[in-house]
Each structure stands twice: as structure tokens, then as C-alpha cells.
Amino acid sequence: MKFFVGDKSKYRNPSVTLGYGKEYNIELYKLTNYDLPSLDSLITIIHHSFKMNMKAGYYSSFANNPPLTVEYQIGKPEPLKHIYLSLAGKGYQVILRSDSIASFYSNMQLSYLKFSPKSMEEIVIRPNGDIVKEVAVETTLYQTKTGLYLIVLNPQKLGGQIPPGYTLKLIKGLAVASL
Incomplete structure (x- = not known):
């Protein structure tokens, strides 16, 4: 497994990109350093929304590999009290x-x-438009006692696929391995 640590800003945790075998990339980012109430109650899904503010500056994670780009807003994030998650694409599934x-x-x-609802996007995930317009992605928010994590799993190769639910299998495997 290869990994790259992205830039740590004055206000944000660093992102980490893991190359999992030769098939997948995993982007890991810690959204909070504290425990939150029920994750399910914090999330509102905005279906198929292509409308974005993006007036703020953004930086990409250190090791963005085609076909996916993950961008983080520059500056101090708003306090996390709710998450508005937009997922625009085909074959959308709640795992x-x-x-x-x-x-x-x-x-x-x-x-x-x-x-x-009216704030700038904190994190933007999109295909590298120069290469591809659509990418198989599994987006996971994972709450632990030490904070809330964003996990983005995507294939390393153009046109690659991910079995739906694969991130959960990896999380369960890591939990068992740490016992």
C-alpha cells in the first residue's frame, strides 16, 4: 500500500491518499476532531445538484490521481453542525x-x-474533466470517538469499477485487524 500525505493548512487536517493495491485510490480526510451526535441525523442529501458557489479558493490533495480530483476550500472551515452532501451522477445508491x-x-x-445550505462548498469531488466526465466513486462518512472522517474510494484506472459496499468491507477488515 502506498500513501501520500497532503498539505496541512493552518485550519485544516491533512488529507491522505492511499493506493490500495493496483486497483483503488482511497482519499481519507478527518472532518472533525470531536465526536458528533448521530451521523444519520446530520446529513441532508442534495440529489443531482450541479449548482455550486465555488467562489472561494480551493487546493487539491497532494496525490490526486486521475481520474478523480478532491479539492478542499482554502481557509477556516465553518463549524460542522450539519452536512449537505450533493451526489450528482448515474446509478446513485445508498449503501x-x-x-x-x-x-x-x-x-x-x-x-x-x-x-x-448557503455556504461555500467545503470539499468538492469530481472527475478530472480533461480525462473523463464520470467516475465510479464510493463516498463514505465514518464517525468514531475521535472524529468524523471522509473516505473517498475510486478506481485508479480510467473506466475502472468498484463493487458497491467495498469501503465498508475495508472498514470492517481494519476494525478486525486492530483487535
Whole structure:
């Protein structure tokens, strides 16, 4: 497994990109350093929304590999009290929504997270438009006692696929391995 740590800003945690075998990339980012109430109650899905504010500056994670780009807003994030998650793409599926895990799959054309309805996007996930317009992506929010994590799983190769629910299998495998 290869991994790259992205830039740590004055206000944000660093992102980490993992190359899982030769098939997948995993982008990992810690959204909060504290425990939150039920994750399921914090999330509002904005279906198929291509409308974005994006007036703020953004930086990409250190090791963005085609076909996917993950961008983080520059500056201090808003306090996380709610998550508005846009998932625009074909084949959208809810894999799991619970108090500690929310996982979604799609052949993504655009996805973003923001913390209030009228705020700027905190994190933007999209295909590298120069290469491809749509990418199989599994987007997972994972709540632990130490914080809330964003996990983005995508294939390393153009046209690659992900079995829906694969991120959950990886999380369960890591939990068992740490016992």
C-alpha cells in the first residue's frame, strides 16, 4: 500500500491518499476532531445538484490521481453542525446510513460537501474533466470517538469499477485487524 500525505493548512487536517493495491485510490480526510451526535441525523442529501458557489479558493490533495480530483476550500472551515452532501451522477445508491456510517455509491459526475445550505462548498469531488466526465466513486462518512472522517474510494484506472459496499468491507477488515 502506498500513501501520500497532503498539505496541512493552518485550519485544516491533512488529507491522505492511499493506493490500495493496483486497483483503488482511497482519499481519507478527518472532518472533525470531536465526536458528533448521530451521523444519520446530520446529513441532508442534495440529489443531482450541479449548482455550486465555488467562489472561494480551493487546493487539491497532494496525490490526486486521475481520474478523480478532491479539492478542499482554502481557509477556516465553518463549524460542522450539519452536512449537505450533493451526489450528482448515474446509478446513485445508498449503501448504508446509520448513527456512525453513511456510505453512497455512484458513477459520479460531481459531489460536494458543505456545512450550511448557503455556504461555500467545503470539499468538492469530481472527475478530472480533461480525462473523463464520470467516475465510479464510493463516498463514505465514518464517525468514531475521535472524529468524523471522509473516505473517498475510486478506481485508479480510467473506466475502472468498484463493487458497491467495498469501503465498508475495508472498514470492517481494519476494525478486525486492530483487535
